[in-house]
Amino acid sequence: xxxxxxxxxxxxxxxxxxxxxxxxxxxxxxxxxxxxxxxxxxxxxxxxxxxxxxxxxxxxxxxxxxxxxxxxxxxxxxxxxxxxxxxxxxxxxxxxxxxxxxxxxxxxxxxxxxxxxxxxxxxxxxxxxxxxxxxxxxxxxxxxxxxxxxxxxxxxxxxxxxxxxxxxxxxxxxxxxxxxxxxxxxxxxxxxxxxxxxxxxxxxxxxxxxxxxxxxxxxxxxxxxxxxxxxxxxxxxxxxxxxxxxxxxxxxxxxxxxxxxxxxxxxxxxxxxxxxxxxxxxxxxxxxxxxxxxxxxxxxxxxxxxxxxxx
Amino acid sequence: xxxxxxxxxxxxxxxxxxxxxxxxxxxxxxxxxxxxxxxxxxxxxxxxxxxxxxxxxxxxxxxxxxxxxxxxxxxxxxxxxxxxxxxxxxxxxxxxxxxxxxxxxxxxxxxxxxxxxxxxxxxxxxxxxxxxxxxxxxxxxxxxxxxxxxxxxxxxxxxxxxxxxxxxxxxxxxxxxxxxxxxxxxxxxxxxxxxxxxxxxxxxxxxxxxxxxxxxxxxxxxxxxxxxxxxxxxxxxxxxxxxxxxxxxxxxxxxxxxxxxxxxxxxxxxxxxxxxxxxxxxxxxxxxxxxxxxxxxxxxxxxxxxxxxxxxxxxxxxxxxxxxxxxxxxxxxxxxxxxxxxxxx
Numbered sequence: 001x002x003x004x005x006x007x008x009x010x011x012x013x014x015x016x017x018x019x020x021x022x023x024x025x026x027x028x029x030x031x032x033x034x035x036x037x038x039x040x041x042x043x044x045x046x047x048x049x050x051x052x053x054x055x056x057x058x059x060x061x062x063x064x065x066x067x068x069x070x071x072x073x074x075x076x077x078x079x080x081x082x083x084x085x086x087x088x089x090x091x092x093x094x095x096x097x098x099x100x101x102x103x104x105x106x107x108x109x110x111x112x113x114x115x116x117x118x119x120x121x122x123x124x125x126x127x128x129x130x131x132x133x134x135x136x137x138x139x140x141x142x143x144x145x146x147x148x149x150x151x152x153x154x155x156x157x158x159x160x161x162x163x164x165x166x167x168x169x170x171x172x173x174x175x176x177x178x179x180x181x182x183x184x185x186x187x188x189x190x191x192x193x194x195x196x197x198x199x200x201x202x203x204x205x206x207x208x209x210x211x212x213x214x215x216x217x218x219x220x221x222x223x224x225x226x227x228x229x230x231x232x233x234x235x236x237x238x239x240x241x242x243x244x245x246x247x248x249x250x251x252x253x254x255x256x257x258x259x260x261x262x263x264x265x266x267x268x269x270x271x272x273x274x275x276x277x278x279x280x281x282x283x284x285x286x287x288x289x290x291x292x293x294x295x296x297x298x299x300x301x302x303x304x305x306x307x308x309x310x311x
Numbered sequence: 312x313x314x315x316x317x318x319x320x321x322x323x324x325x326x327x328x329x330x331x332x333x334x335x336x337x338x339x340x341x342x343x344x345x346x347x348x349x350x351x352x353x354x355x356x357x358x359x360x361x362x363x364x365x366x367x368x369x370x371x372x373x374x375x376x377x378x379x380x381x382x383x384x385x386x387x388x389x390x391x392x393x394x395x396x397x398x399x400x401x402x403x404x405x406x407x408x409x410x411x412x413x414x415x416x417x418x419x420x421x422x423x424x425x426x427x428x429x430x431x432x433x434x435x436x437x438x439x440x441x442x443x444x445x446x447x448x449x450x451x452x453x454x455x456x457x458x459x460x461x462x463x464x465x466x467x468x469x470x471x472x473x474x475x476x477x478x479x480x481x482x483x484x485x486x487x488x489x490x491x492x493x494x495x496x497x498x499x500x501x502x503x504x505x506x507x508x509x510x511x512x513x514x515x516x517x518x519x520x521x522x523x524x525x526x527x528x529x530x531x532x533x534x535x536x537x538x539x540x541x542x543x544x545x546x547x548x549x550x551x552x553x554x555x556x557x558x559x560x561x562x563x564x565x566x567x568x569x570x571x572x573x574x575x576x577x578x579x580x581x582x583x584x585x586x587x588x589x590x591x592x593x594x595x596x597x598x599x600x601x602x603x604x605x606x607x608x609x610x611x612x613x614x615x616x617x618x619x620x621x622x623x624x625x626x627x628x629x630x631x632x633x634x635x636x637x638x639x640x641x642x643x644x645x646x647x648x649x650x651x652x653x654x655x656x
Contacts (some may be wrong), residue, residue: 037437037440076647089632091633096635097635098436098437099378099384099573099577100573100631101439102384102440103627103630103631104627104628105568106566106624107624107625107631110621110623110624110627111567111620111621111625113616113620114617114619114620114621114624115617115621118617118618118619118621138476230438233444235534236441240441244438254449266375279456281454281455282452283453284452285448285449285452287445290444291441292444292445292446292449295433295434295438295441295442296430296433296434299434307654
């Protein structure tokens with residue numbers, strides 16, 4: 001493992017991590033305000049990527065304009081999907097046991113993925129060239145330059161800006177405060193005039209939109225295919241690592257997962273052999289190994305609240 | 312909660328604990344048994360359906376013990392099935408007879424289950440579900456790297472004392488006693504000490520501990536038992552299908568198992584069997600219907616491929632909103648309705 005490998009892996013990992021953090025943020029917010037573990041989150045990522053790519057190729061006009069329009073339309077559609085899911089599926093299940101709700105989100109993922117893959121197929125497709133392709137070289141005095149894909153740099157920047165914007169929204173806007181209040185103490189918030197129904201609906205719309213942005217950013221970088229749905233599981237790892245009900249934890253978790261996956265995972269992937277078998281694809285399961293490790297050592301994550309049970 | 316029509320009076324403890332306690336149940340079960348025994352004659356070439364249902368019902372019974380009665384969520388049930396299938400494959404490859412490989416596959420899965428179940432003392436609910444999900448992916452990875460993805464590993468057909476089992480019908484008569492045994496064993500387990508302990512843990516684990524139920528032992532046991540059932544199902548599946556690949560035991564299969572248990576009805580002895588029947592038949596019907604639909608509407612072709620996922624997901628959502636108790640609860644409600652018909656009460 002050379003110095004160059006570490007630095008480059010960390011940079012790429014941070015860029016991917018920013019996208020994971022954005023997806024994980026929606027996940028954590030949804031859990032925090034509705035106590036629903038949304039196992040369809042990956043499919044929401046898929047939804048965003050698929051819809052955006054379909055719209056940006058279908059819309060007329062110069063590619064950049066079409067792309068911007070497609071992104072706006074996708075976000076609107078994602079928010080609508082979030083509202084619809086909350087109203088049609090989740091509200092009737094309010095108060096049902098944990099397992100039923102988890103399974104409904106799994107089933108929801110089935111439906112979304114089935115429809116998306118049915119409409120546009122499972123093969124990898126690329127966005128029209130709207131962001132500069134090629135490699136961004138970070139020159140270092142006296143050392144080999146670090147190469148990071150330019151798309152990655154852009155995606156990371158967008159994700160970082162959105163992360164800041166979202167935290168400002170939660171900190172200062174009335175809606176953000178209402179949502180934090182509801183997440184903190186549902187009954188009290190409800191008594192003080194926060195409409196829980198609206199908060200839940202907004203949380204779903206928000207989670208779907210954040211996931212869609214993640215899908216678009218990842219799609220710009222790696223292309224869009226059915227495997228985009230599995231990114232949701234990486235976001236899950238990030239959220240578990242940070243603590244299910246902690247938003248800063250989810251963001252930090254996203255970065256940690258991104259870096260570990262691209263540093264440790266890629267290293268073992270390429271260089272390590274076990275019993276003479278090269279461990280290809282190790283990168284893909286690194287997040288799950290992290291989950292197992294974290295759960296065994298610190299089940300409530302880095303910043304999650306430790307649940308004290310009383311009889 | 313059993314709702315009994317008026318007029319069934321129990322005078323002994325044995326009668327109170329009986330699995331089939333009314334005349335209706337006894338006659339109904341006898342008829343069901345007869346229908347199952349004669350299935351090759353009335354099902355004809357669709358017997359493969361019943362074989363598949365039987366195999367997956369055995370696996371689902373295990374998950375129902377763990378999830379329905381024990382309250383522990385597992386998103387990695389197919390991984391245990393893989394453990395059973397690959398153990399059985401390895402053993403029979405080295406000349407171990409099928410009759411020995413089957414229980415050994417179950418026991419290997421049992422051991423895996425006990426180990427995976429250990430963290431359940433510390434991790435609960437959602438976190439446990441995620442841990443089992445991680446186990447599923449890690450095991451899938453191990454299998455791919457140990458025995459390769461795709462292509463598949465050829466498994467020998469089952470044979471009993473030198474008598475080779477080749478046809479669907481022969482396999483069916485091998486499967487049926489195992490299926491019945493699995494169902495009856497679970498039903499017995501559930502009404503005995505283990506079942507009561509599991510239900511106490513499901514309802515409130517700390518309260519159960521205070522009342523003297525050793526949590527670690529029963530949680531690990533629940534996982535191990537579920538894994539044992541899955542391992543046996545995996546072994547049967549391997550010898551029935553004759554080819555196994557990692558594709559057979561993915562997260563999708565785990566979700567199918569959960570669908571079976573939930574659609575069938577959680578916390579019901581009959582649930583997993585009903586659920587397996589529903590899920591397997593639905594899969595087959597959609598498999599048969601899809602090409603027909605494509606013939607009818609060629610433009611529909613590409614959309615039809617993931618039709619199963621969509622229908623499946625929609626069905627799960629619909630049923631859970633409409634009747635969270637699953638098919639078993641629907642049956643019970645139907646029976647109650649018919650008992651009183653045509654009067655409302």
